[in-house]
Amino acid sequence: LHPAYSTLQAMAESNRCLYCYDAPCVTACPTSIDIPSFIRKISTGNPDGAAKTILSANIMGGTCARACPTEVLCEEACVRNVAEDTAVEIGSLQRYAVDHLMARDLPHPFKRAPKTGKTIAVVGAGPAGLSCAHRAAMLGHDVVVFEAKPKPGGLNEYGLAAYKMTNDFAQREVEFLLGIGGIEIEYNKVLGKDINVADLKAKYDAVFVGVGLGSTNDLGLKGEDFPGVDDAINFIEKLRQTEPKSDMPVGNNVIVIGGGNT
Template sequence: MGQTRQTARDEGVAASSANGGAADPFADLHPPLTATQAVVEADRCLYCYEAPCIAACPTGIDIPTFIHQIRTGNLVGSAETILEANIMGGTCARACPTEILCEQACVLNAREREPVEIGRLQRHAVDHLLAANGPHPFTRAPETGKRIAVVGAGPAGLAFAHEAARFGHSVTVYDARPKPGGLNEYGLAAYKMVNDFAQQEVRFILGIGGIELRLGMGLGKELKLADLRAEYDAVFIGVGLTEPVPLGIPGEDAPAVEDAIDFIARLRQAEPKSSLALKGDVIVIGGGNTAIDAAVQARKLGAEMVHLVYRRGPEHMGATHWEQDLARLNGVIFRHWARPVAIADRGDVAEVTFERTRLADGRLAGTGEHFTLRAAHVLKAVGQRLAPEGLEELRREGGKLWVDDRYRTSLPGVYAGGDCIARTVDLTVQAVEDGKQAARSADAFLKEKES
């Protein structure tokens, strides 16, 4: 069985490999399991009691139960178990770094060294429910007459909207972009979200009813927080981190330089992907999953040499080991311990000067030794920060929105969750949990106000 698993995983990487020959380079990174593969894989699950995988899932999905339901042929029930805890179970099944979450906690790591492929099983069940196109699995409580505004139609905002709609509230979701989904639509690598899955999932979430979508309306522009507070009974802020952090070095505005998240967003919206074909070399600066996503996709678009330059070592990278391996398999060249100090525009290419770095007494320090790389494209992926517009009234903490343990901001009736709040985890699955919990908190607040 271990053999079968390994092959399946290898296929996933192979299909995504830049040297995949005629295969679509943007094909599914982890192809869906066949019905037989799913049952074989489900059979590996030990059905642990108080399973460690549940504790490792930020949304607390009852994993042994949903896998058991796959085993018994109850696929709709399996999907409902997943969606009950995580309405974006479909995206999380595709995008979660399961290697540091549920699959890392799987007890089979100790026994067979290969965990149950929880992510792919989750996708199997959720995809079945979505494809069946049956009635929405959840029903709304009787209409409460309460109206809630959600700012940001990303994972946090949509998870909030779903949960609030279940409680019977009417929700209006605003988003500055032309399409809903947030990073699911604009930020995740194309090979993780094939077949327009982000939109498919949004349609599913809206299927519960009671949620209205208003697009092209951004906070600080078309929307004012004070107006929303006046018009609605509660407000949820899930705007994410939309402003790229600059490198703060000379020449950053050279024409060859682009923010990696903008590059990924362009690619996600481009059809066919080959219309963005790249020539020449690419430099990616940064060490998180966005840097990996940008580097791998640059290779898939035809870039010759892709250099991923990170100021610290592999063990310090925000990207998981699995993501780093994926990049290596796709021919990305890693250059650790170097930071950019200047960019020069040389016509067709940009020349980036790097200084080698090292740790001195636990702090990062330049060595004074320099090297240069030339590339047709330079992608910056050193992080995003909160765009401050429209959020001036809210208390901050470390540049992000402050919330208490019930997702309440410093203003009564205003909640926040997702990447825009102050916490260390910046995963889709955590944003979904934030939205879910914030909705429960807001519901309690509205019911309290009532009584």
């Protein structure tokens, strides 16, 4: 649905950026990526440098380039909207840069600081937990991540629509992130059942809890718990883990409540 940029397209699009002073796109980015700098690096033929700029602010820049609603964030704020009615396609440029770096078997782009001797427990191997783990590892700490599910990635793996995250991107991104070293993941460890915060606090130097917001609000309708009634997050999780996707039973007569993207 959203093909990746070719090098020629990336060069053409990156040259539309005005390298604004006080760039409004950066203010609109929830992770404060230095957008004009990374775009300038693409336009001068340095996509790996662009990727490093992106990933130094947001190690999940590859997923964000695919899943972020850029049209209401950085791209909505782009000054090109005023003159030309079309923003610089920041999301596609970001994807181009990060994919360019990740597609090759290069050494991890960040180095660990000398070991501090401290070990940090992170609960949850989703975007928050893994981002925290990566930064802590970079600062020289050792990290143990406890994940409730059998796979890492959190919502990137279980909650994003399949068409946005093709070719197992969530898992490839986790592998890339773990390339920093010093991070261990323990799977099937549920907080409150297999592990608890008090024990973790006693054993580790610090504890980060990033269990996410995986539940949806119930509608409060009668029959919501009947078989065949599913919420969006559960539905996407099942679809993401079903192969081939055509094996996923959806029923013949379906009612969808809600007219959003999902």
